[in-house]
Amino acid sequence: MAPTPQALTAHVLRRLSFGPTAELVDRFATQGPKASSSAIDWALAASPLALNPEQVGKEDWDPHLRGWVDNLRNPNGGLHEKMTWFWHGHFATSSEKVGQQTMLHRQQGLFREHALGNFKTLFASIMNDAAMLIYLDSADSTVEAPNENLARESMELFSLGRGNYSEADIKSSALALAGWQVDYESTQVTYNAENGLGGEVVFLGRRGKFDVNDIVNILCEQPSCAPFIAAKIYRYLVGVAPSNEQLGLLADGFRSSGYEIRPLVEAIVRNEEFLNARLNRPRYAIEWFIASAHAFGPFRPDEDGDIQPWTLEQLDQLPFKPPNVAGWPSGAKWLSASQQLSRASYAWSQSWKMTPIDAGSGTDLVAATLKRCCIHEVSAATKATLHDAALASAGAADALSVSRRLITTALCSPEFQLA
């Protein structure tokens, strides 16, 4: 059976934004056969949401967390917000170690600025970013005692992947990257020539006097760089790995564009395979959390505290706190029993703040619940479970109690756990 416009729209919005919302699904689904391409156009056209300037200078984690979660919840963020999050996972940096929210705030600004911009520019900025220099111990690294952490991960995780460099390349890169310092007071990054190399190294087959930009340029010249990044973005958006042939084409395009991210993403999503890849990967906790916020009711940007962003810590995906430099893992972790239990308990405990589900006249509560949660491809078992929940609470309870039971059941349904 061909998927409905609602199903396709919901898929596009799940993958290319932190949606979907029932309103947006409605808006595009009415366009029938053009629904999915309109939704893709909308997601690609979204303009960057700004960082909240009020957070600047605040060292408390809380306003920064709320600021980011507000942006995630804003449906206007579209793909831009989704890719901002991708880069936070790719260039993972934890506030737990950096301990300076001002620096993390600035780093997030880089992700927002370059989310769909140029990878090389973003990479170079990150390699000189205060939070990253501290997180990967490059701040205060000296030629006398070079620190290898950033040098290693800049190849293993940020650009090339394993097997495409040697331990000698790591040592050379660590020497070339030595000399940078971060002033904790001003958060400024400065270069201290006394601690730097000022001489030549051999790095990935090239000999020369290299600075951080040269290192990034040489990394981006490597044949493994474009496929490594393209494959990772593909997996994030499509849910599976690309075929070798696809990856070759995407990587060629990415490289020849000078590492422009937007055309790469467009090539990935304006493709039949993207539309067919529905519900083929688990929802990350952050995706589930924001989708649940949409399901509880309309987006209310002025209301402080209507959702509990710190719950994301219990869901293992708190912004600014990736588990390690590799970022958050993908895969079945997000369906584990513990994850499911955490989601269920949050859904129930939060549901009393929801806007009750109004079935209107002539429609049934189950259909209204599924619509609210944007579940447009649903198993008979889940439908039956929702019917049971509706029946069990019929008669006895007020509208909110019925709604709470239905929404909790829907947010815990297998379908709602998938992206």
Add this chain to the structure above:
Amino acid sequence: MITDQVPQISRRRLLQMLGLSTGALGASSLLAGCFSDSDPAAAAPASKQAVGAKQTKSSGRAAPKAKANDHILVVIELKGGNDGFATLVPYGDGKFRKLRDRIWLADDQMVKLDDKYAVPKGLGVVAERLAFVEAVGVAKPDLSHFTMMQRWWQSDPDGTSNYSTGFLGRCCDELRGDEAITGVSMGYGSTQALVTASASTVSLPQVDLVSQLAKDEPLEKRLRTSLQMYPTIEKGRSLGIGEEPDRLIELARANMGDGLGLLKNITKLGERPKRYPDTELSRSLALTRQLISLNVGMKVFHVPWGSFDTHDNQPGAHSELMNEFGNALAAFLDDLADNGLADRVLVATTSEFGRRPEANGQGTDHGTASTMMLAGAVNPGRYGTSPDFGKRNEDGNVAATTSMTDYYATLGTGWLGAPVDETAGKGSTVIDGLLRV
């Protein structure tokens, strides 16, 4: 790569995937209780079916061969690469001292064990109860966290064994009881260490959340009332989109059932014993002891903890970690003793690698061999051979003197009684005299 975690597949789920099961088949005794309030019949067929399941299973993979003992293994994974040389410090070794001048701890920050070895002050509270195995590692080490984590999780010394299960997972496969959850991982998600072929394992949510839920019995009841239908509906689950969505739908549904089953048991645990400090590791170990006392067949506990990647600020950061470790372990060992479990539990650390002997400034870069710690049913003391700091390879690292697989054989075979070929790997041998068995 850490980013491609393999799903943990329980026996029940495996059978379901193979189309061999219906109903509440194989639900563990722990989970079966989940449904017994509302539907006593749902739990009943479990044991009968499981017998059939076992027979079916033996045609594919061997049934457990291990002679069951009542031993329990608690593995604390020191994430990020723990500096073994700062854990058991060879302070009397002149060559070593010279390499570490930049980050040398003051005398009052160490507890000397003899004229050659010391431990950081924070380990002092448990030092006399610890067994140390020096320079554990692999013959051909790699310096990537993610590569070495994989090898340690799987007991795959050179990364060529193509295991689809983890070392601890294989121990569970060999030791599983008829129904019980055999393995538990604590805190942050699940790791490949505990991936099994057939045994049931669970990962517990963050310990804070557990204790919060444990206090809220009405919450647990309401949740179960709303959600108990999911685990019992068996038909009509295909979305008609493809195999992968259906597989994930089934996984999500079954795990939600497991989660709710866990919730019921969690509410039985009660408050965290007061003797434990309020730290992450302490909370995990306290919960471990409480779960052991439930006596529901859990034999292997995996506790990933910490950020030991001390490229910088090592003296401060590592001392703090050792402090938390020492206090948590001391409370755990005392708690075990008070509950009559002292002879049944072995605690052992792992870490993907150690640190480089020569400091890089205020920290240390990735190394190879690391010192491992064991407690509980051990004969305290020092095991293995000290590395020769005069012999360092081109990366500046020393060679391991005890192999990871021998270390694992000591845990899996020496302690748990699992056959060595199926767990640590062929040819591995148990370290002599270490265990108190």
